[in-house]
Amino acid sequence: MAITASGSAASAVPADRSGVGPLLRAWRERRRLSQLELALRADSSARHLSFIETGRSRPSEEMVLRLAEHLDVPVRERNALLLAAGYAPRYPQTPLDDPALDALRDGMRRLIGGYEPYPALIVDGSYTVVAANRGVTMLLEGVPESLLAPAPNAMRLTLHPQGLAPRIRNLREWRGHLLAQMERQLALHRSDALRALYEEVAAYPVPDRDAGAEDEPAGPVAYFALPLRIEHAGRVLSFVSSIATFNTPMDVTVAELAVETLLPADPATAKYLHSLAG
Structure with a gap:
């Protein structure tokens, strides 16, 4: 499902600098993607992504996971994104001896x-x-x-x-x-x-x-x-x-x-x- 700024998958919230928006922006910048590039990959719009990053819109759980997937966010950090957006973690952490x-x-x-x-x-x-x-x-x-x-x-x-x-x-x-x-x-x-x-x-x-600088193998290796x-x-x-x-x-x-x-x-x-x- 395509998620846009006017879609029902996101709800308007008061603008602030906390929450999932700054985290997503940091991951996007780390991956060196523009808002437009990421929006196209995630089947969204640059405007909607801008609203999420600035805290003007609360992304759906599906949108958080979709953006995390396209940003290649590690699984542990995907849980952190979900928590920051107000959702429960999706990925368990099973003890290795389980x-x-x-x-x-x-x-x-x-x-x-x-x-x-x-x-x-x-x-x-x-x-x-x-x-x-x-x-x-x-x-x-x-x-x-x-x-x-x-x-x-x-x-x-x-x-x-x-x-x-x-x-x-x-x-x-x-x-x-x-x-x-x-x-x-x-x-x-x-x-x-x-x-x-x-x-x-x-x-x-x-x-x-x-x-071992002096005992390198003779000839090209x-x-x-x-x-x-x-x-x-x-x-x-x-x-x-x-x-x-x-x-x-x-x-x-x-x-x-x-x-x-x-x-x-x-x-x-x-x-x-x-x-x-x-």
């Missing part, structure tokens, strides 16, 4: 288990490790128990000076990549826990230059993505990272789960991992 998610948990564990001998892990929205396969366990050999229990955090494990950081040969590059990833996430999620984690790991000491170059048992292994999330999630917990896999970036790394598995 029996309702048994099949999902089992499927994800099978997924990362089938990826062995290559490392793979599952993290939540705060980078807490939900599950990891034996490839990850191999990389974490020697990491202090204090970083591994009770709920290890992937960012802390990677960048902490007692974690994997001393073994990463291109730490400055990889650290920059991870911090940029967290900054992009913080731009989309209002999370005090994630902000505190970012500030913590960003404050960890970093060397003036990468330890055709890396197709930034590699993680990490030392294990006297060898330098190279990986490229891939992150997968669920398509069209309907639950906040599920929406924030991510599967990260580390693919060997060169034949030597692949051969070594298969030799360990053998």
